[in-house]
Amino acid sequence: MSQTYESPDLPSSPVSALSPAWRHVLDQPMGMRAELDRLRRHAPFYDATVDEIDGRRIRIGDHWLTDFASCNYLGLDLDQEIIEAVPEYLDRWGTHPSWSRLIASPRMYDDIEHTLAALLGAEDALLLPTITHIQLSVLPALVGKGALFVEVHAHQTAHDGAVVAAAHGAAVARFREDRLDRLERRLRTSPHPRVVCVDGVHSMTGNGPPLAELAALTRAHDALLYVDDAHGFGVVGERDPAASSPYGSRGNGIVRHLGETYDDLVLVGGFSKAYSSLLAFVACPTEVKEYLKSTAGPYVFSGPSPVASLATGLVGLRVNAERGDAIRARLHRLTSRFLDGLRGLGLFTLNASGFPIIEIPLVDAAQAEPLGRFLFERGIFASVVPFPVVPREQVGVRIQVTAANTNAEIDHLLAVLAEAVERFPLVSVPQARAGD
Incomplete structure (x- = not known):
């Protein structure tokens, strides 16, 4: 099922200099939020406008990506x-x-x-x-x-x-x-x-x-x-x-x-x-x-x-009530497929429950944006979780599996992560942090 929204042609509003009242608001120091603001403005995987959906595939501008950032776990948004x-x-x-x-x-x-x-x-x-x-x-x-x-x-x-x-x-x-x-x-x-x-x-x-x-x-x-x-x-x-x-x-x-x-x-x-x-x-x-x-x-x-x-x-x-357990069984199979593949790549995750939230942490928090761009360019839309959204030691990419994903989409994600392992400092099992 493909759903497209066509933007109407609306007249643009004139751009004028902000008044002192607005400048006092915007000139306040953002502190740790400044990095999040920078990412929001410049990274394609933040504040994105989705133009079309087709199952768990989404189109952002000219890019078609598989959505692993959605929390629609049972896929009922498409039911x-x-x-x-x-x-x-x-x-x-x-x-x-x-x-x-x-x-x-x-x-x-x-x-x-x-x-x-x-x-x-x-x-x-x-x-x-x-x-x-x-x-x-x-x-x-x-x-x-x-x-x-x-x-x-x-x-x-x-x-x-x-x-x-x-x-x-x-x-x-x-x-x-x-x-x-x-x-x-x-x-x-x-x-x-x-x-x-x-x-x-x-x-x-x-x-x-x-x-x-x-x-x-x-x-x-x-x-x-x-x-x-x-x-x-x-x-x-x-x-x-x-x-x-x-x-x-x-x-x-x-x-x-x-x-x-x-x-x-x-x-x-x-x-x-x-x-x-x-x-x-x-x-x-x-x-x-x-x-x-x-x-x-x-x-x-x-x-x-x-x-x-x-x-x-x-x-x-x-x-x-009628078919929820069958949907959850499919969700579990897809999540297990991804977790098994992740372990096969030697990558570490704190997920010990098999729940369809899987974070893959980074050794170097500064690599969050490059990793997000790498995934985006290869058709993966995932939640890149930077500092200060989480502490620096918890920065990484979060994958959410839904029952509306497919085996082929999971396998594509694993193939992209296999490539990412060679280029980014993802935490592997022997590197798991003390206390994890």
Whole structure:
């Protein structure tokens, strides 16, 4: 399926010198972000305009590339059953009933929340537009003037939420999941409410946290464990001897995958990755859901998710129930094909889970841009992750496999990486860094 957008011929706006008010904004020092700004302006693999898609092939200008930067893990963005179902909902609801959720919500919200809670095995669920909205509003609402502990490798939006929480009076600290003894000492003396925030699946390594240890620790100290499962939801699920792949069954998230319960645990997830839709959720007790309806800003003030996104999520849940495990089995086969090939090249990755996020680190962080250009020129569109997006020692290229990729595309990527090994200082297995 090829989809092309033709840009209309629009008159160009006149370019004029910026006023002093704008110059004061732009003359502020960018600090570490200056390097990211330079890459954004000059590297073809950043801030790109995609002109056409054909399966997992994309066209940027005159360049056709295979997309390994997408998080559409299940390939539902290209699923014809979902695409063909959306117009029915648009006919019924229009494009965007623009109430805040506090005022009113289309029936689809209730349908998704009930279906989602049953899938997750949680008491209830609350839908909001994005996980970013949730981090910036729900985290501060939960912790109040208590204590918030955010794992150092948690997603940047969680740290942004911590800034908001601190501004509202919370005591905020960072911790490392491999130093839980230090977290325990802090929990003993911290004020209530206490909230500990971690990623469910880390967005660079693809690995999960020590969830059982964290859950036991937080429960012992009357704290809430807040798990951001942006990447895991839809891919990993409850373990079952009859499961079609090691990812488990049903795609109902990292909590079920690791055999934990929702006792004193808040699960946050999104539809924007596995389900290819603009929608996110908080899984929590019903009484907490009612509390958040009055205290979480996006529920009170924000515009809702578009009808097309709600429809995509609702039909996607149906597709997941009917054939999601078969899709995940294909995703696992493709990911294993890539990981096996990567090991065959002698390259190192922190991925120990088999999850379809695979980072290949660089010995020399300065080689990130040349490596990105090398891949781009050979038809590979991947996430080059530079400093300061990650620490210098974690700079590398991140590959995301989806069920819509093909064996041929995986093999082409491996062939390009085999060529890259000869030209760039990629970390090989014997070079793996101390502590990795």
